[in-house]
Amino acid sequence: MRVELPRVRRARSSQRIRRYLACGSALRIRDYLIGSEKLVERRDLDRSAWLGANSPDTFAEHMPGKIHVIGHPLVQHKLTLMRSKETSTSTFRNLLREISMLLAYEVCRDLPTTKVRIETPIATTIAPMLDGKKIVLISILRAGNGILDGMLEILPSARVGHIGLYRDPKTLTAVEYYYKVPENMGDRDAIVVDPMLATGNSAVAAIDRLKESGPRSIKFVCLLTCPEGIRVFHGSHPDVPIYTAAVDDALNDKSYIVPGLGDAGDRLFGTK
Ligand code: URA
DSSP: OOBOOOHHHHHHHHHHHHHHHHHTOOBOOOOOEEOSSOEEOOOSBOHHHHHTTOOGGGGGGGOOSOEEEOOOHHHHHHHHHHHOTTOOHHHHHHHHHHHHHHHHHHHGGGOOEEEEEEEOSSOEEEEEEESOSOEEEEEEETTHHHHHHHHHHHSTTOEEEEEEEEEOTTTOOEEEEEEEOOSOGGGOEEEEEOSEESSSHHHHHHHHHHHHTOOSEEEEEOSEEOHHHHHHHHHHOTTSOEEESEEOSEEOTTSOEESSOSOHHHHHHTOO
């Protein structure tokens, strides 16, 4: 269920947008959409990245895709621990697995269920079960495997696909080196996982490739993203919702998310 915020908060929010735009500073927007347990927050969005020359009244049109920021305290607490450079590889790995289970919970919120008849030790009853087992988790290698492990604990019968992409250090574009997904993708709902949606180039390339196999639906799950990554991603794939634990401030000149958590693959596998 989506609960509308009181008018006064919306009004204040839109006044703030206008004020920031008027003085040309960075746009700070807190847009709350409170679902049954969900806090969706968009913050620190860069004006030029998001709005170009357009007025704030057209803001909604410049947010072409859906972003779900999982503001749950457990997720945020674990994310903070993961960000800390003092966190060891094994703790980082465990936290990523745990946080991914919590993200899976949100991503699966709208999964259809079907009623089945079962026998409890006490009585016969009709109870809901997930409708079919058609989920496919697609891991963008290599860091995607960290999220994959946690998600598979919640969705043990999901099929798994892998997309291997590396970032060309000069052009920062994505180059494919591996692609394997299950058959009959047309019957499946795909959840693509990669901890960092940074430049957006790898994610766009992965979704481009995945769409060739025609899955029934696609969702994208990451741990962290930034305005640049969202803009690039939804510029190409506005139909694919993003689920993330946070939208950070920006990319730095090496295309790392700031403040971020560093290189997710290195921190996960201890390669640096
Ligand atoms: N990939 C990472 O692992 N970290 C970043 O900050 C950006 C891309």
